[in-house]
Amino acid sequence: MNPASDQNPMAMKIPFYALFALLIPLAHAQQPVAPDVLVKSITEEVVAILKKDKDIQAGDTKKAADLIETKVVPHFNFVRMTRIAMGRNWRLASPEQQKILADEFKTLLVRTYSTAISNYREQQIEYKPLRAKPEDTEVTVRSDVRPSGSSQPVSIDYEMEKTPDGWKVYDVKVGGVSLVTTYRDTFAGEVREHGVDGLIKSLTAKNRQPERSKAGKA
Amino acid sequence: MARAKRLCAALLLAGTLGGCATSGGNPADPLEPFNRVMFRFNDAVDGAVAKPVAKGYRSVVPGFLRTGISNFFSNLEDVWISVNDVLQGKFQQGLEDFTRVFFNSTFGIAGVFDFASDVGLQKHNEDFGQTLGWWGVGSGAYLVLPILGPSTVRDGFGFLVDTQADPVWRVGNVPARNTAVGVRFIARRAELLDATSVVEQAALDKYSFVRDAWMQRRRNLIYDGDPPREREEPDDEPSK
Numbered sequence: 001m002n003p004a005s006d007q008n009p010m011a012m013k014i015p016f017y018a019l020f021a022l023l024i025p026l027a028h029a030q031q032p033v034a035p036d037v038l039v040k041s042i043t044e045e046v047v048a049i050l051k052k053d054k055d056i057q058a059g060d061t062k063k064a065a066d067l068i069e070t071k072v073v074p075h076f077n078f079v080r081m082t083r084i085a086m087g088r089n090w091r092l093a094s095p096e097q098q099k100i101l102a103d104e105f106k107t108l109l110v111r112t113y114s115t116a117i118s119n120y121r122e123q124q125i126e127y128k129p130l131r132a133k134p135e136d137t138e139v140t141v142r143s144d145v146r147p148s149g150s151s152q153p154v155s156i157d158y159e160m161e162k163t164p165d166g167w168k169v170y171d172v173k174v175g176g177v178s179l180v181t182t183y184r185d186t187f188a189g190e191v192r193e194h195g196v197d198g199l200i201k202s203l204t205a206k207n208r209q210p211e212r213s214k215a216g217k218a
Numbered sequence: 219m220a221r222a223k224r225l226c227a228a229l230l231l232a233g234t235l236g237g238c239a240t241s242g243g244n245p246a247d248p249l250e251p252f253n254r255v256m257f258r259f260n261d262a263v264d265g266a267v268a269k270p271v272a273k274g275y276r277s278v279v280p281g282f283l284r285t286g287i288s289n290f291f292s293n294l295e296d297v298w299i300s301v302n303d304v305l306q307g308k309f310q311q312g313l314e315d316f317t318r319v320f321f322n323s324t325f326g327i328a329g330v331f332d333f334a335s336d337v338g339l340q341k342h343n344e345d346f347g348q349t350l351g352w353w354g355v356g357s358g359a360y361l362v363l364p365i366l367g368p369s370t371v372r373d374g375f376g377f378l379v380d381t382q383a384d385p386v387w388r389v390g391n392v393p394a395r396n397t398a399v400g401v402r403f404i405a406r407r408a409e410l411l412d413a414t415s416v417v418e419q420a421a422l423d424k425y426s427f428v429r430d431a432w433m434q435r436r437r438n439l440i441y442d443g444d445p446p447r448e449r450e451e452p453d454d455e456p457s458k
Contacts, residue, residue: 112420119412151332151341155443176438177431185244185430186423206422
């Protein structure tokens with residue numbers, strides 16, 4: 001039935017139908033970017049900036065953190081990352097505490113990542129073929145990174161989930177070491193000894209410490 | 219050999235101390251009180267000696283030369299790696315690693331150039347601790363070794379065997395041997411400088427962070443990068 005042929009009040013609805021018709025192809029276009037394509041394009045974009053940016057190369061971690069905030073953070077699910085790191089203790093935290101925890105954990109990871117990328121060296125990245133079915137909502141994007149001058153590649157794997165807002169990373173494994181679960185025992189220990197607030201306090205304190213620059217004593 | 223004896227003494231000490239120690243929470247780390255002491259000791263030695271020397275090495279020795287030095291030792295290592303490949307029934311990989319040694323020792327001029335990687339023969343990571351793991355030997359308690367750092371009872375034993383098979387330790391001339399062992403140690407430490415600065419930034423409690431990362435890393439190596447998936451989000455109910 002063609003609503004446009006009606007010469008009655010139904011005609012009022014024409015713009016609505018028209019809009020709807022417009023949305024259909026748009027919805028199709030909204031089909032999220034494939035997870036491996038997403039990882040690859042973000043990595044390429046960030047690496048291109050790193051290669052050019054003399055400040056970050058010289059150890060400007062603040063600038064590195066800004067870069068990560070704008071380019072990388074939107075593609076991560078920090079709430080889920082925090083939930084994994086908290087394990088069973090996640091349920092002990094109130095919704096407000098959960099929000100603070102996720103924010104502080106995000107800050108810590110961003111700062112860590114900024115330290116890592118300020119050490120950036122020339123490297124070759126090889127992406128492995130994605131082993132996933134089209135209907136999968138959780139996939140692992142695998143890559144091998146070989147820094148120039150090193151014979152042994154390091155694997156970097158991204159654990160990703162499909163959300164209405166596109167694919168999001170919820171864990172990164174470097175050489176098989178999970179960025180998230182490595183915190184589990186530390187978090188559990190803090191909660192056991194000082195409660196959820198104690199964990200929040202030590203995360204906040206850690207995040208207030210000055211950034212460690214390349215030359216920093218460690 | 220003196221080194222091996224010292225290691226045995228440390229293992230023994232760890233065992234005794236472990237007996238009366240209270241566990242800090244991680245079932246894989248019953249020796250935590252001892253390990254924490256050793257970890258702090260290692261950290262102090264690293265901060266006072268190894269790290270500054272490694273930094274000096276990195277700033278004085280040009281990159282291409284550092285790569286050559288690392289490649290040289292890496293090539294010697296590949297011999298024992300290929301033996302471990304075979305012990306784990308990975309014959310194809312063993313053949314590849316043996317071919318690496320052959321190529322790198324000849325065309326790569328005594329291993330200074332990693333020619334094999336450039337033609338697509340990738341280096342593998344194997345040692346006797348992994349071989350034991352592959353045979354089904356459990357890791358045993360987490361163990362921080364003096365100077366050497368994170369290990370486990372199994373991997374500490376594996377390291378003893380690795381040392382026996384290590385050509386660098388077998389150099390007859392003692393001053394030459396000690397120099398070679400020292401240079402290799404510093405070269406490796408220098409390779410890790412960036413990584414350790416990241417760990418400093420990342421860790422709330424460096425001890426447990428390094429331990430948990432180490433345990434995951436070893437597990438990953440034993441399964442050659444593809445370990446069976448562990449549940450990531452344990453039961454939702456609180457632990458208390």
